[in-house]
Amino acid sequence: METTRTTEAAQASTNPFPKIISVDDHTVEPPGVWRDRLPAKYRDTGPRIVRAPLKEMTFLGGRFAPVMGGPGDDGPIGDWWVYEDLHRPLTRLDTAVGYDRDEIRLEIITYEQMRPGSYDVPQRLADMDVNHVQSALCFPTFPRFCGQTFTEAKDRELGLLGVKAYNDWMVEEWCGPAAHGRLVPLTLVPLWDPELAAAEVRRNAARGVRAVAFSEIPPHLGLPSVHTDDWDPFLAACDETGTVIAMHIGSSSKMPSTSADAPPAVGSTITFANCCFSMVDWLMSGKFERFPNLKVMYAEGQIGWIPYILERADVVWEENRGWGGVADKVHRPPSELFAGHVYGCFFDDAFGLRNLDDIGVPNVLYETDYPHSDSTWPKSREVGEAQMGHLDADVVERIVRGNAIELLGLTKDGLWPGPGGPR
Incomplete structure (x- = not known):
């Protein structure tokens, strides 16, 4: 793949490459997100930053296991998010841009060792300028990719306040006036209560939010599957408000792996697997027919695997309808449902782009995964030019920005029109 990234774009079009709208970047929350927004009685128990040593840290079999030291313990010093029983350090993997790939290791860091664009809006915009990016949708770090941190917390009242505090920060500050409409909000919901989740979708939709994070495989979090009716209040709210359900790899807190001792490289190669399983769940759930305006997207899942899964799903739907358990709720071929409801996201997938006709240009979005x-x-x-040089200019335009503009309700210029948008 490295040759793909560095190959000269000999076939590149003479048309200028469109300004990128990235549908999968990340924010590292500043230390005051919850401290500044929670009621006073929770400021010592809500999420907060503590500087402490690291005793040990492993990432094997898809499981991240850090151990925080105490006063007097040896070990590298870093910044930790502390919340109830959770001790979560900031690591170099949270913010690795600007480092040579051979220098990127699983190590603890402080905010001072982090690229400022990870958490500071003006610095983020500057880094976007360097990268030919106009606008970006950002997933969380400490709450994890769909708010699992708050879902797993014991104190539900505090958890709900934590979700709302994050959303207020996301809308009012991260995507606030200083962002000039270039940062697009992605909010969280209290996953433990679909009615509360629906209310939070509507609260944020009223202030211009059109994307909400969700788990790729909810049962991995101890939550109902999409085959049940439990999620219907949440899905109805998304359907009614035009809110896109965004699922990032790892949003089930269970990264694909093969064994407890498999090195991270194994899981990193097959990160798309959960997206694959999730997409089949949704296509066979009947939800797209019950909620006709529902849209879902898979962040960082890449796209090369999609054509075969659609082919196989259509065969199963057609030939196994007698015993497959979906004939009474899935009335159209899964590939048709995909075309109207599902979006794949990629940042480096030359194979998928060579098979674009079997995926569908309207169903593909671009991302940069900063930082x-x-x-x-x-x-x-440069990566985009090298991989999309064989495509017509109008196709490149749709993939790099046009589809995102349509899906996320952006202005024709690719900016978020909400409270923090252009004036």
Whole structure:
């Protein structure tokens, strides 16, 4: 793949490469997100930053296991998010851009050792400029990709306040006036209560939010599957408000792996697997027929695997309808449902782009994954030109920005029109 990223775009079109709208970047929350927004009685128990040593940290079999030290313990010093029993350190993998790939290791860091664009809006916009990116939708870090941190918390009242505090920060500050409409809000919901989740979707939709994070495989979090009716209040709210359900790899808190001792490289190669399983769940759930305006997207899942899964799903739907358990709720071929409801997201997938006709141009979105270790920053434009050089200019325009504008309700210029949008 490295040759793909560095190959000269000999076939590139003479048309200028469109300004990128990235549908999967990440924010590292500043230390005051919850401290500044929670009621006073929770400021010592809600999420907060503590500087402490690291005793040990492993990432094997898809499981991240850090151990925080105490006063007097040896070990590298870093910043930790502390919340109830959770001790979660900031690591180099949270913000790796700007480092040589051979220098990126699983190590603890402080905010001072972090690229400022990870958490500071003006610095983020500057890094977006360097990378030919106009606008970006950002997933969380400490709450995890769909708010699992709050879902797992014991105190539900505090958990709900934590979700709302994050959303207020996301809408009012991260995507606030200083962002000039270039940062697009992605909010969280209290996953433990679909009625509360629906209310939070509507609260944020009223202030211009059109994307909400959700788990790729909810049962991995101890939550109902999409085959039940439990999620219907939440799905109805998304359907009614035009809110896109965004699912990031790892949003089930269970990254794909093969064994408890498999190195991270194994899981990193097959990160798309949960997206694959999740998409089949949704296509066979009947939800797209019950909620006709529902849209889902898979962040960082890449796209090369999609054609075969659609082919297989259609065969199963057609040939196994007698015993497959979906004939009474899935009335159209899964590939048709995909075309109207599902979006795949990629940042480096030359194979998928060679098979674009079997995926569908309207169903593909582009991303840069800033500031993670997989990110194509600061060469996302060059990577895109190399991989899309064989495509017509109008197709490149749709993939790089047009589809995102339509899906996320952005202005024709690619900006978020909400409270923090252009004036």
